[in-house]
Amino acid sequence: xxxxxxxxxxxxxxxxxxxxxxxxxxxxxxxxxxxxxxxxxxxxxxxxxxxxxxxxxxxxxxxxxxxxxxxxxxxxxxxxxxxxxxxxxxxxxxxxxxxxxxxxxxxxxxxxxxxxxxxxxxxxxxxxxxxxxxxxxxxxxxxxxxxxxxxxxxxxxxxxxxxxxxxxxxxxxxxxxxxxxxxxxxxxxxxxxxxxxxxxxxxxxxxxxxxxxxxxxxxxxxxxxxxxxxxxxxxxxxxxxxxxxxxxxxxxxxxxxxxxxxxxxxxxxxxxxxxxxxxxxxxxxxxxxxxxx
Numbered sequence: 001x002x003x004x005x006x007x008x009x010x011x012x013x014x015x016x017x018x019x020x021x022x023x024x025x026x027x028x029x030x031x032x033x034x035x036x037x038x039x040x041x042x043x044x045x046x047x048x049x050x051x052x053x054x055x056x057x058x059x060x061x062x063x064x065x066x067x068x069x070x071x072x073x074x075x076x077x078x079x080x081x082x083x084x085x086x087x088x089x090x091x092x093x094x095x096x097x098x099x100x101x102x103x104x105x106x107x108x109x110x111x112x113x114x115x116x117x118x119x120x121x122x123x124x125x126x127x128x129x130x131x132x133x134x135x136x137x138x139x140x141x142x143x144x145x146x147x148x149x150x151x152x153x154x155x156x157x158x159x160x161x162x163x164x165x166x167x168x169x170x171x172x173x174x175x176x177x178x179x180x181x182x183x184x185x186x187x188x189x190x191x192x193x194x195x196x197x198x199x200x201x202x203x204x205x206x207x208x209x210x211x212x213x214x215x216x217x218x219x220x221x222x223x224x225x226x227x228x229x230x231x232x233x234x235x236x237x238x239x240x241x242x243x244x245x246x247x248x249x250x251x252x253x254x255x256x257x258x259x260x261x262x263x264x265x266x267x268x269x270x271x272x273x274x275x276x277x278x279x280x281x282x283x284x285x286x287x288x289x290x291x292x293x
Contacts, residue, residue, distance in 0.1 A: 023060050024060050024061060024062045025060060025061045025062070025082035025083070025263075025266040025267065025268045026061075026062050026064060026080055026081050026082050026266075027051070027054060027061055027062065027063045027064065027081070027082060027083055027084075027085060027262055027266055028064050028066065028072075028077055028078055028081045028083075028084045028085070029047040029050070029051050029063065029064065029065045029066060029084075029085045029087070030047075030066050030070075030071065030072065030084060030085065030086050030087070030088065030095060031043040031044040031047045031065070031066065031069055031087055031088065032069060032070065032086075032087065032088025032089045032095055032118075032119070033069040033070060033088075033089070034069075034290040035089045035093075035118070036244075038289065038290075039245070039246045039247065039286075039289070040244055040245065040246065041089075041117070041118065041244060041246075042246040042288075042289055042290065043069075043087045043088055043290075044065075044069070044288055044290060045246060045285075045287065045288040045289050045290070046087055046116070046243060046246060046249060047065060047085065047087050048065065048287075048288045049249050049255075049280055049284075049285075050063070050085065050249075050255075050258060050259060050262065051063035051064070051065050053255070053259055053275065053276075053277035053278070054259065054262065054263075054275070056277075056278075057259075057275055057276050057277065058276070059263065059268060059271070059275065060268060061082075061262075061263065061266060061268055064077060070088070070095045071095045071096065071098070071099050075102070078106060078111075081106070081111055082111065082112060082265075082266035082267060082268070083111060083112030083113060083114060083236075083262060083265040083266040084106070084111060084112070084113050084114070085113075085114045085115075085116070085262060086113065086114070086115045086116065086119040087115075087116040087117065087119055087243070088118065088119045089118055089119075090118040090119055090120065090121030090122065090139065091118075091121045091122070091123055091141065092123055094119065094121070094122065094123075094127065096127075097123070097127060100126060100127065100130055103130075104130055104133075104134075107130075107133070107134045107231075107235060108233070108235075109235075110234045110235040111235060112235060112236045112237065112238075112264075112265025112266050112267070113134050113135055113235075113236075113237045113238070113265065114237070114238045114239075114240070114258070114261055114262055114265055115131075115135060115237075115238070115239050115240070116240050116243050116258065117173075117175075117240070117241060117242060117243040117244055118139075120135075120137075120138055120139045120175065120178075120239045120240070120241055121138065121139035121140075121141070121144075121175070122138040122139070122140070124140065124141070128140060128179065132179070132180075132181050133231070134229075134231070134235075134237050135227075135229045135237025135238060135239050136180060136181050136184075136186055136187040136227065136229030136231075136237055136239070137178040137179060137180040137181065137187060137224075137227055137229070137239055138178065138179055138239070139175045139178060139179075139241065140178070140179035141206040141207065142206050142210055143177060143179055143210065143212060143213070144175055144176065144177045144178055144179065144207070144213070145175065145176060145177055145199070145200070145207055145208060145209055145210075145213050146173055146175045146207045146208075147173070147174070147176075147195070147198075147199035147200070147202070147208075148171065148172065148173045148174075148244070149171070149174060149195055149196065149198070149199050150169055150170070150171040151169065151170075151174055151191070151193035151195070151225065152167070152169045152193055153167055153168055153169065153191045153192070153193060153253075154167040154193075155192070156190070156191075157188055157189065157190060159188055159190065159228060160260065160263075160264050160269075160270040161190050161228055161238070161257060161260045161261045161264050161270065162190065162257075162260070163260055163270045163271060163272055163273065163274045164256060164260070164271070164272065164273040164274025164275075165253050165256050165257055165260070165274060166253050167253075168251060168253035168254065170242065170248050170251050170254050171245070172242040172243065172244050172245050172248050173241075173242070173244035173245070174225045174241050174242050175225065175241035176195060176199075176213075176223035176224070176225050176241065177212070177213040177216060177217075177223055178223075178224060178227070178239070178241075180224075180227075181229075185232075186229055186230045186231065186232060187227050187228070187229050188227060188228045188229075188230075189222075189224040189226075189227050190224075190226040190227055190228055190238075190257065190261070191224070191225050191226035191240075191257065192222040192223060192224045192225065193222060193223065193225075194217070194220060194221070194222050194223065195217055195223055197217065197218070199217070200213065200214050200217060225240075225241045225242065226238070226239065226240045226241065226242070226257060226261075227239050228261065228264065236264060236265040236267070237265060238261040238262075238264070238265050240257070240258055240261065242254065243258075246285065246289075247285060249280060249285065250279055250280055250285055252277075252279055255277055255279075256274045256275060256277065259274070259275035259277055260274050260275050262275075263275055
């Protein structure tokens with residue numbers, strides 16, 4: 001009789017353990033190939049820092065890194081993903097361009113998406129249209145610009161992504177003047193500031209300046225460099241234009257914004273103090289680099 005009791009108890013614990021494992025939200029990280037010099041656009045190393053932080057957070061989340069650079073060679077890794085993080089080259093070399101249909105199908109299931117830095121830049125036409133559907137905005141050539149500057153993020157919105165984030169400032173290549181959905185419907189700006197005129201001193205070009213962006217800045221319009229998007233049909237997206245400089249991940253609030261956003265797009269409750277993580281040391285920040293000269 002006792003053996004039967006313990007057997008039933010063992011089954012109950014096993015089922016409970018399995019249920020707990022299934023509750024963990026799966027986060028899949030896609031890293032682009034090397035595109036810049038050392039400590040710039042460190043896609044794999046940056047994703048590794050974020051994935052390790054999530055897996056060590058104690059929260060109901062499981063981060064998985066795609067082993068190859070670029071879109072997953074084995075697409076089964078995307079199965080049951082709660083959200084997908086893309087940190088890669090953008091525009092005509094974006095990793096999703098050849099896979100728009102299958103990635104769109106994933107988004108239509110309600111899977112979240114987070115795009116970091118150059119990954120926010122889409123080609124005009126179908127890719128741009130899909131980026132608007134997935135995350136409410138994108139970096140658009142001859143409209144958006146990519147200067148290096150030091151914004152001051154002082155007014156954070158009442159949103160789960162802001163949980164535990166203190167006002168901060170980081171010098172980075174912050175793209176701004178994004179192309180957003182009509183009327184900003186469903187979009188919540190997370191990080192915004194008014195860029196100084198110096199950011200538009202370069203001659204006009206696809207990423208350096210244009211009449212529309214100059215008019216916006218001179219009119220005093222704050223520019224949104226990170227935003228959350230609640231899709232009308234379900235699912236969430238987040239765009240983040242910083243992270244050109246790999247060392248930016250050492251800023252606790254910079255890192256927390258992205259970690260919180262990953263949780264939010266995965267429909268995981270963001271703790272009131274934000275996603276916990278340990279600041280990478282100087283040694284850790286140079287781990288997993290692409291090894292370029």
